[in-house]
Amino acid sequence: MLEFITKPWPWYVAGPLIGLTVPALLLIGNKSFGISSSLRHMCAACIPAKIPFFQYDWKKEVWNLFFVFGVLVGGIIAAQLLANPEPIVIHPDLAADMAKYNITDTSHIVPSDLFSWPALATPRGIIMMVVGGFMVGFGTRYAGGCTSGHAIMGISTLQWPSLVATCCFMIGGFIMTHLILPYILAL
Amino acid sequence: MAQHNQQQPIGNTDFEVRSQNAVCVNKSELDAPLSSNIKYAVIGILFGIVFVKAEIVSWFRIQEMFRLESFHMYGVIGSAIVVGMISVFIIKKFKIKTLAGETISFTDKTFNKGQIYGGLMFGLGWAITGACPGPLYAQIGAGATAVIVTLLSAIAGTWVYGRFREKLPH
Numbered sequence: 368m369l370e371f372i373t374k375p376w377p378w379y380v381a382g383p384l385i386g387l388t389v390p391a392l393l394l395i396g397n398k399s400f401g402i403s404s405s406l407r408h409m410c411a412a413c414i415p416a417k418i419p420f421f422q423y424d425w426k427k428e429v430w431n432l433f434f435v436f437g438v439l440v441g442g443i444i445a446a447q448l449l450a451n452p453e454p455i456v457i458h459p460d461l462a463a464d465m466a467k468y469n470i471t472d473t474s475h476i477v478p479s480d481l482f483s484w485p486a487l488a489t490p491r492g493i494i495m496m497v498v499g500g501f502m503v504g505f506g507t508r509y510a511g512g513c514t515s516g517h518a519i520m521g522i523s524t525l526q527w528p529s530l531v532a533t534c535c536f537m538i539g540g541f542i543m544t545h546l547i548l549p550y551i552l553a554l
Numbered sequence: 555m556a557q558h559n560q561q562q563p564i565g566n567t568d569f570e571v572r573s574q575n576a577v578c579v580n581k582s583e584l585d586a587p588l589s590s591n592i593k594y595a596v597i598g599i600l601f602g603i604v605f606v607k608a609e610i611v612s613w614f615r616i617q618e619m620f621r622l623e624s625f626h627m628y629g630v631i632g633s634a635i636v637v638g639m640i641s642v643f644i645i646k647k648f649k650i651k652t653l654a655g656e657t658i659s660f661t662d663k664t665f666n667k668g669q670i671y672g673g674l675m676f677g678l679g680w681a682i683t684g685a686c687p688g689p690l691y692a693q694i695g696a697g698a699t700a701v702i703v704t705l706l707s708a709i710a711g712t713w714v715y716g717r718f719r720e721k722l723p724h
Contacts, residue, residue, distance in 0.1 A: 375607065375608065375609050376604070376607045376608040377629075378625070378626050378627075378628075378629030378630045378633065380608070381604050381607070381608030381630050382629055382631065382633030382634045382637070383633050383634070383637045384600075384604045385601065385604060385634040385637075386633065386635065386638040386641070387637060387641070388597065389637075389638035389642065390641035390644075390645060391597055392594070392597065393642075393645060393658050394645075394650070394652055394653060394658075395593055395594075395597070395652065395653055396594070396653075396654075397652050397656055397657075397658050397659060398572075399569075399572055399661065402686070402687045402688040402691075403686070403712075404568070404570035404571055405687065406708055406709050406711075407571065407712055407716070409709050409712075410709060410712055410713045410716060414713060416713075418713075418716050418717055419719075420715075420716035420717075421713075421716050423571060428571060428572075429588070429591055430591045430594045431594075433591040433594040434594040434595065434598040434601075435598060435687075435691050436598065436691075437596060437597065437599040437600075437602060438598045438602035438605065438691040438692050438695070439602065439691040439692065439694055440599050440602065440695060441598060441599040441600065441601060441602020441603040441604075441605065441695065442602045442603075442606050442611070442692035442693065442694065442695020442696040443696070444599065444602070444695075445602065445605075445606035445692075446606060446696035446697050449603065449606075451607075455609060455614065457614045457618065458623040460621070460623060461614060461617055461618055461621060461623055473614060475698065476606070476609070476611050476612045476693060476696055476698060477613045477698045477701065478613055478614070481613075482613070482701060482704070483698075483700045484699070484700050486700065487700065494682070495682055495683065496683075496700065496701070496703045497703060497704075497707045498682070499679050499682030499683040499704060500679070500683060500703065500705065500707030500710075500711065501679070501707045501708065501710060501711035501714075502675050502676065502679025502682065502711065503676055503679035503685070503687065503690075503708045503711065504708030504709055504711025504712040504715070505672070505675060505679075505711035505712065505715045506672045506674070506675030506677070506679055506711070507672065507686075507708075507712070508568065508672070508711075508715045508716070509668045509672025509675060509676075509715050510673040510675075510676055511567050511569060511570065511666075511668060511669060512569075512570055513687050513688070514631070514680075514686040514688070515686070515687075516570050517669075517673075518631060518635065519634050519635055519638050520638065522635050522638075522639070523635055523638030524642050524660050526663045528664065528665040528666075528669050529663060529669075531665065531669050531670065532670075532672075532673040533673070534673075535669065535670050535672075535673025535676075535677060536673050536676055536680060537677060538673075538677060539674040539676065539677015539679075539681070540616075540619075540620045540677040540678070540681040541620055541677075541681075542674075542677070542678065542681075543620075543677065543678045543679075543681035544617065544620035544621060544681045547678070548681060548682065551682070
């Protein structure tokens with residue numbers, strides 16, 4: 368049993384568990400699953416700056432901040448207590464392509480050559496962390512949701528605008544991975 | 555907060571902030587103490603553990619998804635949607651109420667161009683960071699502390715969107 372827990376969980380275990388978050392949040396408090404709005408609540412709480420978009424009672428949405436704090440704590444528990452002793456197995460073609468860009472450390476959840484404090488001093492590290500993060504924050508709010516709010520909650524409730532948004536997420540991802548990222552990694 | 559929408563030339567495009575929608579305000583919870591939110595943290599913890607254990611927070615898994623080298627992420631998202639859809643169907647069909655006995659409400663989303671422009675922009679960012687907002691928190695928890703920079707930048711991105719929202723096509 369312990370071996371099953373420490374090994375990486377397959378998609379058919381993880382996916383349904385994530386899907387169950389939808390009814391869990393609805394049943395315990397009539398809450399709609401969506402993570403990216405936590406970023407808006409933090410803006411509303413800390414730096415509203417009289418901007419209309421941040422003029423609302425964020426305290427009524429504080430459950431969402433508790434939820435994302437839980438996600439962070441869950442990350443600590445999984446990494447400290449349930450860690451997989453084996454290195455992460457990645458596709459050999461991906462490993463070979465990354466090696467071309469001197470990204471050789473594939474043992475962590477994020478490549479330390481791109482996402483680490485020392486990498487912040489490199490041009491590609493700045494683009495990956497700062498520009499990438501900015502686009503995630505700007506894009507999710509512009510779209511009105513992210514993978515959880517649109518792809519999972521939105522499509523689950525048969526909202527066709529969420530299906531449009533999800534298709535655009537995927538199109539953007541394919542464009543970046545195949546057409547732009549090779550240039551960023553080569554910096 | 556019901557007047558909020560009328561103050562802006564652009565209507566509500568963010569259906570995740572439900573307290574702005576008068577129909578959805580959950581009266582009994584508004585007066586509830588802060589500690590009543592601990593149950594959401596517990597669900598978040600379970601969610602975060604699944605994220606890390608299924609390697610959904612791995613930058614490499616996201617790359618494999620967009621390079622069509624692995625079915626893993628498609629399986630995760632696809633089965634999550636199926637389970638979510640069946641759950642919502644059951645809740646609606648049998649008019650199941652919350653544990654506190656309140657009627658469960660669903661907000662219909664209306665289409666606006668932001669779902670296209672913003673969606674594309676998030677997609678571009680997702681393939682760079684290898685993380686949507688949820689995994690950002692889990693990555694930090696799992697020890698990738700430099701991702702704090704990515705998270706702060708995402709908060710800044712959200713702020714800049716809010717600041718220039720009126721000038722953007724919706």
